[in-house]
Amino acid sequence: MRQKPTLILSDVQMPHLDGRGLVNRLRAVGYTMPVILMSAVFSKPDLPGVRYIAKPFDLDHLLQVLEQTLLDTQPTD
Secondary structure (H helix, E strand, O other), X not given: OOOXXXXXXXXXXXXXXXXXXXXXXXXXXXXXXXXEEEEOOOOOOOOOOEEEEEOOOOHHHHHHHHHHHHHHOOOOO
């Protein structure tokens, strides 16, 4: 059984597919999980469900963003 990831953490600049392309491909096949993109060259493309974190970042800040993103996406009863 294959499971979808709960959250994706990725760099914006990658060799074959940038962060925007990654998000667009995920959304095109119906994946709606939250995405956090990291970038040293900070420009925020307008992509729904995507959070951004500027590099260099403090590890504690990254953990806070991850935790808050997961809390924000949990279903409410």
